[in-house]
Amino acid sequence: MIYDKEKLVQETSEFLATIHPDDLMDSLYCSVIDGDWEMADTERHRWMKGGNSVFQTIAHGLTKIVLFPKDMQDVVVKIPFIGINEYAYTENDDLKLVGRVDFSGLKSGDYCERESTVYKNAVQAHLEKFFACTEYVADALGFVPIYASERCDPFYSDGMTNRVCLSALSGLDVPNDVVKVLARQYWEDELMDLEAFLLENNVSDLHEGNWGYGKDGKLKIIDYSSFCETFKD
Numbered sequence: 001m002i003y004d005k006e007k008l009v010q011e012t013s014e015f016l017a018t019i020h021p022d023d024l025m026d027s028l029y030c031s032v033i034d035g036d037w038e039m040a041d042t043e044r045h046r047w048m049k050g051g052n053s054v055f056q057t058i059a060h061g062l063t064k065i066v067l068f069p070k071d072m073q074d075v076v077v078k079i080p081f082i083g084i085n086e087y088a089y090t091e092n093d094d095l096k097l098v099g100r101v102d103f104s105g106l107k108s109g110d111y112c113e114r115e116s117t118v119y120k121n122a123v124q125a126h127l128e129k130f131f132a133c134t135e136y137v138a139d140a141l142g143f144v145p146i147y148a149s150e151r152c153d154p155f156y157s158d159g160m161t162n163r164v165c166l167s168a169l170s171g172l173d174v175p176n177d178v179v180k181v182l183a184r185q186y187w188e189d190e191l192m193d194l195e196a197f198l199l200e201n202n203v204s205d206l207h208e209g210n211w212g213y214g215k216d217g218k219l220k221i222i223d224y225s226s227f228c229e230t231f232k233d
C-alpha cells in the first residue's frame with residue numbers, strides 16, 4: 001500500500017481540528033440506545049456522515065470511523081472508536097447515559113489495532129492477499145490514533161449462479177454470495193488455509209459489508225477486527 005503518509009496525517013489532523021475538542025472526544029465513543037446494536041444518530045456524531053471538501057465520504061460501523069480522502073484514492077483512514085456509550089430513554093423521552101464500555105479494556109486494544117495485528121499475522125502466514133492491509137500511521141492531534149487501509153470497492157454479488165461444493169469456509173458464517181465469488185477466484189486449498197487462519201485468529205463477523213474488491217478485482221476482507229459483544233475478550 002503506497003500513499004503519502006505525511007499528507008494523510010495532515011489532512012486528517014486539519015479535519016479533526018475543525019470539530020470542537022469536547023465534541024471530538026465524546027464522539028469517539030459510539031452511541032447505542034436501549035441495547036440496540038445500531039449506532040444511534042446523535043447530534044454529536046453528525047460529522048461522521050456525508051463528506052466534505054477533503055474527504056468524499058465518511059462512514060462508520062460500531063467500532064470504527066472511516067474517511068475516504070479525495071486526493072488519495074487507494075487508501076481510507078480508519079479511526080477506532082474508544083468505546084460505546086449506552087443510553088436509555090427515560091419516562092420523559094430524554095436520553096440518559098446508563099453505561100459506558102471502554103474498548104481499551106479489551107485484551108486486543110482498539111479494533112484498528114486488532115486489524116493491524118491480524119494483518120501482520122496474515123503476512124507471516126502468506127495469506128495477506130485475502131486482507132485489505134491496515135496499518136497504524138500516527139496519533140492525529142497527539143491523541144487520535146489513525147490507521148491507513150487499502151481502499152476496496154464494496155462487495156456486490158455478480159449474479160453468477162455457480163454451485164458451490166466447497167468444504168472450505170463451512171466452519172465460518174460467511175454469506176453464500178461471498179463464498180460463490182471466492183470459489184471462482186481462489187483455489188480450494190487456499191480457502192482451506194484462509195479458514196484455518198481465521199479460526200486461529202478468532203476473526204468473525206464476516207458479513208457482506210465486511211468484504212470488498214481490491215484493485216485487481218479480487219475479493220478480500222476489509223473488516224477483520226471482529227466484534228466482541230460481551231466485551232470480555
Ligand SMILES: Nc1ncnc2c1ncn2[C@@H]1O[C@H](COP(=O)(O)OP(=O)(O)OP(=O)(O)O)[C@@H](O)[C@H]1O
Binds near residue numbers: 150151209223227
Ligand atoms: N478498506 C476499505 N475500503 C473501502 N471501504 C471500507 C474499507 N474499510 C471499511 N470501509 C467502509 O467503512 C465501513 C466501516 O468500516 P468497518 O467495517 O471496518 O468498521 P466497523 O465499525 O468495524 O463495522 P461493523 O462493526 O459495522 O461491521 C465499512 O462498512 C465500509 O463501508
Ligand SMILES: [Mg+2]
Binds near residue numbers: 223
Ligand atoms: Mg464492518
